Amino acid sequence: MTNGPDLDTALMLCATALATARDIGAFVSVAVVDGGGNLVAFVRMDGAEIAGPTLAVDKAYTAVAHRVSTDVLGVLAGPGGPLQGLASAAGGRYVCFGGGKPLWMEGRVVGGVGVSGGTVEQDVACVKAAADKWPHTAPAESAP
Template sequence: MSDAASLTLTTALRVCEAAVAEAESIGALVSVAVVDAGGHLVAFTRMNGAEIAGPVLAPDKAYTAVANRIATHELAEQAAPGGPLFGLHAHASGRFVIFGGGIPFRIGDRVVGAVGVSGGTVPEDVACAHAGERAWRRAITTGERDS
């Protein structure tokens, strides 16, 4: 699969839709961002009434997941006081977010993008991000292409 086919705009929008659908089902109000392998924004959505920090935090969670090649809820453990990555959140001009809601998209060992969700509780953000990641996985498995 080529890099171009791994994260299309159509796929990114479906990721956003899946994350929002999960948020609606659990009663959360979120913002959702999808970034490519370089951490560049591909798609973004914000539910009506979602918190004001979401448009910053959601893209930064996705960026963090791509840049560090790990889900942000897993990174949080490593960046905690005494952890091997303690202080990470102070780098990248403060753009690294070390709490849950960012999940990378992997094809084998390659990270080809990520989803970031912000606005709910940490478990809600993680659940919504997982829903987005599952939508991405379905899209690439079925060979979806932009129309």
């Protein structure tokens, strides 16, 4: 597992996010990527929005690329933030609002989870539930 989540683990993380979405009445897409931002697993609930497949993958990718949750990154990339304008970099692939979390192992990011389709708060709740099932600890996150 040194290269990130294997397929079985990725599917478990997706299932956890889906269960949370069902509990809170959201219809979401969920993506799990490896440490290089490559897709390992993806699921989309019936009735989920059409932008979800792109945004879920890009939220997971963004979390890996910047080693921080996308909700924290949103603060950094917002007006007056040290990363202002980041969302327009990389062809617009970086998603700077909640729903993406990096997966850490032994002090480095080895993957990420992205959720899209609900409100930002719902996406954050779903991605947090999934990331909390990751069997490794992560450093605390905070925005400066």
